[in-house]
Amino acid sequence: MSLKTQLRGTGVALVTPFKKDLSVDFDALGKVIDAMIAGGVEYLITLGTTGETPTLEKQEKKDIVTYTFEKVAGRVPVVVGVGGNNTAEVIKDLSYFPLEKATAVLSAAPYYNKPSQEGIFQHYKAVAEASPKPIILYNVPGRTGRNMSAATTVRLAHEVANVAGMKEASGDMVQCMEILRDKPDHFLVVSGDDALAMAQIACGMDGVISVAANAYPKQFSDMVRAALNSDMATAKKLNDPLLKAYDLMFAENNPSGVKAFMFEQGLIQNEVRLPVVPLSSGLHDAVKKYLSK
Template structure:
């Protein structure tokens, strides 16, 4: 089975819960994993940027990977995030992290350095040659400060056998369409933008790696499945039910928004590691009002 088939649908970019001492809260992580699996997501992504990986120690990352494997017990595929702006260090990590049970590695493009397209190509080429699992590119220019162009994506897909997909979060619809038009047949293209998931799946994407699926796994994964089945009418109904929630998730910071939602739902404690802080009181109040309205709508 190709990676495109294995990772079709909704992947959830899992948060990393912390306790009052700002240590990894593995009990809450287990609760989160059970919650999203029960909600019907197709796969999990651990150690993505939603998981606050820039603030995690290497030993914590390894413990999170192993705990996730143990909790999931092969129920769904697990993708592990390993990315950054130090190519040599990423190669060391893909060679030494416990990846035997991973379906793939998700690797964000280099941030802050702002490499040229050739630099991005060489970065991913070397990582793909070292990686023991298929590599998924992650393009999110709003966070990294540089874009992986459609041309570079297609070049990597064609010239590097172990690069099998991309999480595209550029927000550039034209760029996404060029990738979809020119990708190799088995190259996975998944959305990294919850709000744009429906139109991008309608255009040919294979699904989405979602932040919102942490707190709305049932509704979100149903929306994606409807879209993949070309039932856009049903998909639109769920999209507009969740749309205001998407806005609140990202109004101040990710994952501050999703952690506030999850705390209100009683799934985790609302702790983040600096330099991230919880939502402002004003936005948190709007979030509580949205959840109340959503619950009333769901039970009506």
């Protein structure tokens, strides 16, 4: 079965809940996983950027992956985030993490070293050849400092057998349409921008890997399903009230924004690890005000 069939709809990039002492709160993580599945999301992503992976130790990451598979217990597909800016290290990580039960690996483009398009291509080619699971490319230039062009994405999709999909978060609608025009039929393309997801599905994307769905699993996944069924009137009705939530979530930092929502909903503690800090009090008050409506 292709990823396009398995991962159509809403995937949630899970937060990593922390206790007051900043250790991983596995009880809260279990509660979040159950809430996502009860809300109707199609699949989960563990160790995404939203999970604060830059500040997790390697053993913590392994423990989170193991726990997530145990808790999900096959109810929905799970995608594991394995990326980095040292290609050799990413390849080692692919054999370090327990990926037997993973549906795919989501791998963010190398950050900070700003490779050329050829460098990005060769990085992903090496990673895909080493991966026991299909690779989903992740283009997020706002975080990596380098955009992966439509031409590079399409070249990888056509030339590298184990590259099976793409999370596109450039925010460039023309680039998105070029990828959708030129990709192979079987190739999964999902949005990485909550606020643009509805419009990008209208352009032909297969769904979204979402941050906002951590706080709104049902409303968000219902919106995505309506859009995928070409019921844009329903999708718009569900999406319009969330536009303000998207603004609040990303105003200062991800995942501080979505964690503030989830804290107010009683799902997790409002804890993040430095250098990320919780929302400023004024913005947190705006979140409370939004939720009270």
